[in-house]
Each structure stands twice: as C-alpha cells, then as structure tokens.
Amino acid sequence: MSNRYLIEQILSTLATVESDQIYADKLIETTLRNHPEWNGAERGEYVTTCYGMLSQKRKLEAAVGSNSLWAMWAAFQLLNGKALPDYDEVEDITVERIEANLADASESAFLSYPEWLHEKAKAEYGEKWPAIAKAMNSRPNTYLRCNTLKGSAAELQQKLELERTQTTLEGDDALLVDSGANIFKTKAFQDGWFEMQDVGSQRIAPLLDVRPGLRVVDACSGSGGKSLHLAALMNNKGYVLAMDIHEHKLQTLKKRAKRAGIHMIETRVIKNSKTVKRLKDKFDRVLLDVPCTGSGVFKRNPDAKWNLSEQGLLELTQLQSEILQRYSQMCKVGGKLVYATCSILPEENRAQVEAFLANNANFKLAEEMKLLPGVNTEGDGFYAAVLERAE
Numbered sequence: 001m002s003n004r005y006l007i008e009q010i011l012s013t014l015a016t017v018e019s020d021q022i023y024a025d026k027l028i029e030t031t032l033r034n035h036p037e038w039n040g041a042e043r044g045e046y047v048t049t050c051y052g053m054l055s056q057k058r059k060l061e062a063a064v065g066s067n068s069l070w071a072m073w074a075a076f077q078l079l080n081g082k083a084l085p086d087y088d089e090v091e092d093i094t095v096e097r098i099e100a101n102l103a104d105a106s107e108s109a110f111l112s113y114p115e116w117l118h119e120k121a122k123a124e125y126g127e128k129w130p131a132i133a134k135a136m137n138s139r140p141n142t143y144l145r146c147n148t149l150k151g152s153a154a155e156l157q158q159k160l161e162l163e164r165t166q167t168t169l170e171g172d173d174a175l176l177v178d179s180g181a182n183i184f185k186t187k188a189f190q191d192g193w194f195e196m197q198d199v200g201s202q203r204i205a206p207l208l209d210v211r212p213g214l215r216v217v218d219a220c221s222g223s224g225g226k227s228l229h230l231a232a233l234m235n236n237k238g239y240v241l242a243m244d245i246h247e248h249k250l251q252t253l254k255k256r257a258k259r260a261g262i263h264m265i266e267t268r269v270i271k272n273s274k275t276v277k278r279l280k281d282k283f284d285r286v287l288l289d290v291p292c293t294g295s296g297v298f299k300r301n302p303d304a305k306w307n308l309s310e311q312g313l314l315e316l317t318q319l320q321s322e323i324l325q326r327y328s329q330m331c332k333v334g335g336k337l338v339y340a341t342c343s344i345l346p347e348e349n350r351a352q353v354e355a356f357l358a359n360n361a362n363f364k365l366a367e368e369m370k371l372l373p374g375v376n377t378e379g380d381g382f383y384a385a386v387l388e389r390a391e
C-alpha cells in the first residue's frame with residue numbers, strides 16, 4: 001500500500017467528520033475495520049494523525065493560512081519534525097512559512113481552541129490554562145479498572161502479562177496500559193477482570209463512600225461505567241439502581257454486569273418525571289453523573305471541541321440544574337449525593353452546586369474534587385461534589 005493512499009484515507013476521514021457531523025472515533029474505527037491489511041505502524045499513523053489533526057485543527061489552519069486539508073496535513077508533519085514527500089499538493093508548505101504564520105497567530109488559535117471557549121477557560125484558570133489546553137490536545141492514556149470482585153490489580157497485571165499486555169499499577173485498582181494488542185480480545189477481559197475506564201473517572205464512585213448493603217441509585221448511568229464500579233466497591237451486596245433515558249445504554253450495562261459477575265444492579269429506563277418522583281427518599285447514595293459538554297475529555301473526542309457552542313453549553317447547564325434539583329429528591333435524610341461531570345467549565349461544575357445549595361438548605365457541601373489535565377492528572381478532566389442531606 002502506498003503512503004499516499006494512507007494520507008488520502010486520513011484526509012477523507014477528516015473531510016467526512018466535518019461535512020457529515022459524524023463522530024470521529026466511530027469513523028476511525030470503521031476505517032480501521034475496513035483495512036485489515038494495514039500493519040501496526042500504518043494503523044498507528046492513521047489514528048495518531050486523524051486525532052492529532054482534529055485536535056490541532058485551528059492551529060494548523062493558522063499555520064498555513066487556509067483550511068486546505070493537504071496543506072494542514074503538511075503543517076502537521078512539519079510541526080512534528082517529519083519530512084514532506086515530493087507531492088504537488090504540499091510543495092509550497094515550508095517550516096519558515098508555518099513559523100511566520102504562527103508567530104502572528106492569536107493565543108486561542110495557537111492553542112487550537114474556539115475563541116469563546118478559550119476566553120472562558122482563560123478567565124477561570126488564568127496562567128494554568130495553556131498547560132491544561134496543551135494536555136487536552138495530547139493523546140490519552142489507556143487505563144483499566146480492575147474488577148476487584150475477581151481479584152486484585154496485581155493479579156490482573158500478571159494475567160495480562162501472560163497475554164503479552166504490559167501495564168503499570170496506578171493506585172489501588174487502576175492499571176495504565178503500556179503496550180499490547182487489542183485488550184478487549186484478552187481472556188482476562190472476556191472473563192470480566194477489567195473494564196476500560198479513565199483513571200479520573202475511577203475516582204468518582206469511591207466518593208459515594210458506599211459499603212455492602214446500601215441502596216444506591218446511579219441516575220444517569222449510561223452504559224454503567226460507574227454502576228459497575230459501585231457494585232464492586234459494595235462487594236456485590238446491596239442494591240444499585242442504574243437509570244438512563246436511553247434503553248440501549250442500559251442493555252449494554254446488563255451485558256457488562258454479566259461479564260463482571262455482578263447481580264445486584266437493576267436497570268430502569270426513565271420514561272417521564274414520574275419514574276424519578278416515585279423514588280423520593282429511597283436511596284442512601286445518589287450519583288448524578290450528568291450529561292455535560294465533555295470539555296474534560298477533549299483528548300478522547302477532539303472533534304467535540306469544534307461542535308460545542310455557547311448555546312449548547314447553555315442548554316446543557318439548564319438540563320444539569322433540572323436533573324440536580326429533581327433527582328436529588330431520591331436521597332434519604334442522612335444520605336449522600338455526588339454530582340459529577342467530565343467537564344472543566346465552572347458553569348457546569350461549581351456554579352451548579354452553588355446554585356443548588358442556595359435553594360436547598362437541607363444539603364451541605366462535604367467535599368469537592370477537581371481533576372485538571374496538565375495540572376493534577378495524567379488522565380481526563382473531571383469534577384465532583386459530595387453533598388450530604390441533613391434534616
């Protein structure tokens with residue numbers, strides 16, 4: 001296969017993501033599946049260049065002064081210290097030209113974020129913002145969460161090593177994948193020993209301070225990343241109700257729970273406001289892992305930062321405050337509620353919690369966790385607030 005064909009596939013993927021508003025990760029996955037003949041290096045180059053160019057889109061446009069994908073690809077190569085092939089499409093792209101253009105670029109273009117998002121984040125994080133912005137433009141690590149119902153992270157590490165997957169222990173239950181083939185094809189995965197989960201995401205469930213026997217609701221459970229973790233922390237004893245508005249996500253959750261050997265999670269689709277109202281005062285712990293902009297996980301979904309708008313942010317914050325107000329009713333007196341997002345924007349985090357506390361004197365803020373890429377985590381950005389319900 002010629003190198004030119006690989007480049008054309010990269011550019012075609014980027015053009016389709018832009019024109020058809022398709023999620024990049026899905027299209028990248030499909031393209032890889034359609035090219036089983038690509039070797040490891042080719043697959044790596046395809047994935048790294050697609051994600052890298054998506055993430056650096058605004059910077060690359062500034063570097064070449066246009067949105068020509070060939071020119072942007074050439075700039076991406078040069079900025080990464082690679083030589084350009086002798087193709088007509090890239091003949092006028094030089095390091096000197098790129099450097100001159102970037103010297104005149106605005107800070108938001110240089111960091112490669114939409115202007116409004118850059119201004120918002122800069123106002124919140126000041127001098128720390130460039131480090132956060134750069135960290136969120138890098139490729140994410142792969143982390144696993146050991147299913148402690150099966151055994152310890154050290155045991156899992158040994159099992160994976162036998163399957164030629166090298167990992168590093170990161171805290172109690174997390175493993176960083178250093179190298180190896182497709183982890184989902186390992187026997188350890190099929191036997192339910194782990195789930196793929198960012199190291200920051202793994203810090204949310206422990207904030208609920210659960211123990212065996214409690215009644216817990218994960219009210220925006222999606223396909224259950226955190227429900228499964230809660231069940232493991234409860235040693236599979238007690239009750240976890242996983243709810244979402246999307247049935248297909250709950251179906252995936254059921255399959256994951258089965259693989260993990262978990263039998264205390266019940267799933268329930270939220271059909272209307274009554275589904276939640278009926279559960280008033282019923283739970284010792286409530287997790288609200290609300291829908292959000294995903295501004296903490298741009299490493300994984302770099303296309304999301306270009307699709308996000310101020311209007312979209314406003315709509316999400318309205319939904320978040322409604323969920324927090326209505327779903328908090330499920331928390332018993334003396335119980336705990338965790339409000340969490342994978343966002344770094346204060347409107348979705350601290351501001352939501354402050355507004356809620358101002359209207360709900362029976363809840364108190366017990367703890368806050370803020371994970372900022374490039375500042376205090378190698379993983380994604382997360383926010384969580386632990387609220388306690390008093391009389």
Ligand SMILES: C[S@@+](CC[C@H](N)C(=O)[O-])C[C@H]1O[C@@H](n2cnc3c(N)ncnc32)[C@H](O)[C@@H]1O
Nearest residue numbers: 219220221222224225226244245246289290291
């Ligand atoms: C951040 S995701 C949850 C991720 C999940 N907790 C995990 O760890 O894998 C937010 C979820 O909220 C769901 N959602 C959106 N609107 C909702 C609503 N009004 N009530 C409950 N869930 C909702 C979405 O379908 C999505 O699965």
